Amino acid sequence: MTKRTRRNHTPAFKAKVALAALKGEKTLAELAQQFDVHPNQITDWKARVLAGAAGLFGSDAARSEAAPIVDLKVLHAKIGELTLEKDFLVGALSKAGLLSAKR
Numbered sequence: 001m002t003k004r005t006r007r008n009h010t011p012a013f014k015a016k017v018a019l020a021a022l023k024g025e026k027t028l029a030e031l032a033q034q035f036d037v038h039p040n041q042i043t044d045w046k047a048r049v050l051a052g053a054a055g056l057f058g059s060d061a062a063r064s065e066a067a068p069i070v071d072l073k074v075l076h077a078k079i080g081e082l083t084l085e086k087d088f089l090v091g092a093l094s095k096a097g098l099l100s101a102k103r
Contacts, residue, residue: 009037013035014045015045015049016035017031017035017037017042017045018042018045018046018048018049019049020035021042021043021045021046022046022049022050028042028043
């Protein structure tokens, strides 16, 4: 028995197979034979379609929760504040002799 090389299926092919499985007109064994893939692979693709289907009809509010909006002005202000604190502490420690001159 020869070993089959690893195949990469396109997303369009996966969707086609998963939708055929969702229709339920044929059994998994028949679909596996028709599309030349393992029945477990068809089951996995079908589960992925069902899990991702809710995201297709979600509102824009659900999408904004996934990627929070970052306010760059606030982040730049925080960077400036931390830089000032660091510079102040470096100066204070070097005057007190606690900071090495090698730095």
